[in-house]
Amino acid sequence: MTAPSIVVVGAGASGCYAAQALRKALPEAEITVLERLPVPFGLLRYGVAADHQGTKGVQHQFERLLASQVSFVGGLELGHHIDLGQLTDLFDIVVLATGVPQDRRLGVDGDTLPGVIGAGRLTRALNSHPEDCMIPPVVGQRVAIIGSGNVAVDILRLLSRSAEEWDGSDMDEDILARIIPQPVNEIHLVARATAEAAHWDAAMIRELAGLRRPSFRLAGGAVDPASSPAASALFGLLAASPQVSGELTVNFHFQCIVEAIIGKDAAQGLRIKTAGGERRDLAVNTVVTAIGFDWTPHVMTAPRVYTTGWLRTGPQGTIPHQRTLAKQVVSEIVTDLRSGLIATGRPGRRALPAGRTTNFDSWIRIDEVERARAAAGRTRRKITSIEQMYDVACSSRSRENV
């Protein structure tokens, strides 16, 4: 049996872990990671918050991997430049790791009004994603955030940071000013869950205590610190919060259901119903929905095609979880290979359609440029245009080796 030709579609965490596990299990295989953007890393680059650089640390592993252990081809999109049938003709094994990018809609009246923004989209824009920066979402001064997971807390924290609190991050000032033109002065965090059962990590709540601007309030109900780590963290945050509200008030509404978004041409208010049946109208002009992503379970029946990451499991599962999942999927692949279910010998990477693509050297150049153009106190300033990424990728190196 010749060594298999394998393609992983998607160079985010799940795709990179899959490629890593494949390389370990199949040292002789030809492994190519395809990515539709010119740059790799998916949500590591465009999802993990700008002020959580430590969480992006796994990128080092993936850079090693893409530099010398597998091949990276950027700028090639499944469903656009090539379809799945063609990929399965060219490669012995296809692993789909394309994620779940689309924000879930609230499903209430007014949920498509201007001013209603999906957290995924807002996060990508705040992270300088080229597609979401073209016409960036604009956040008003009175904001509702719907959800009780880590994404909701990320949004809360990012909207609360003052201009002087971005040191060590890779937040782009200009992008931030376009997305948040005026400082936010009121945030209502609306959750279906109880304070006890909120899905966020306690550490994420504790982190909020370090912010200068916000004072935290509980809009009704009580928080029992003994009921869960999340509740304990929230209790501590509320207890330490200044009595007098300053520039920004953050109100937590637990056990509330969203009934509608009020407004004619744009969001002007959020109608919620409390656990006690009381209706409340919150006067907000921005509603950020952090309620997950749109995914339907789909059993992959095409032979030699495997899925991993959120595409496979649904949009839950942290970065480390992808590592475990990748090992599982690869062990299935190895079993199928050993059982003779997969004939090998398809041409692989050399047969990919010609076109404008990037490779790992392109990333090295883009990375250098981004770090060099960083503003003071920032780790990098991301390139926000696809065209500019290609320009940098194709430019000759400043130091040619002779």
Next chain:
Amino acid sequence: MRIVILYGTESGNAELVADDVAEMLSDRFDVRTHDMSGADPSDLSTDDFFLVICSTHGDGELPSGARPFAEALDRDQPDLAGVRYAVFGLGDSSYDTYSRGSELIDDRLRALGAERVGPYGRHDASSRDVPSDLAKQWAADVLAALSSGNIAQ
């Protein structure tokens, strides 16, 4: 004497560091790496020197890769007298429980009679330091301490 690098990882960072330290030492020593998730306390021999590289998960907890090993130590309570080791912890100083994960392994090994040698290495994810660079320096310092007969610092 064989060097065994025992790593406890969640997202693969500690494994990468372990591989890098192994590579640095491999031209001078018989060295191998071992994932704690597959390690057994009976593997802890007095003939080997253990470099323990362990990350921290969530609120100062063990990474999932280290949990089976910690549980086995708690369950089997092996006598580790004569076993020598050093620790390098990965963590994030933006948490109060900075690099606590590695300490949870260190505490157990010491309680069972093993002897820690050399400096306690730490990498802070909130710093700009490259973990493997720090770990390689630590490994060199540990081996220097070992050969000069210094005990835990």
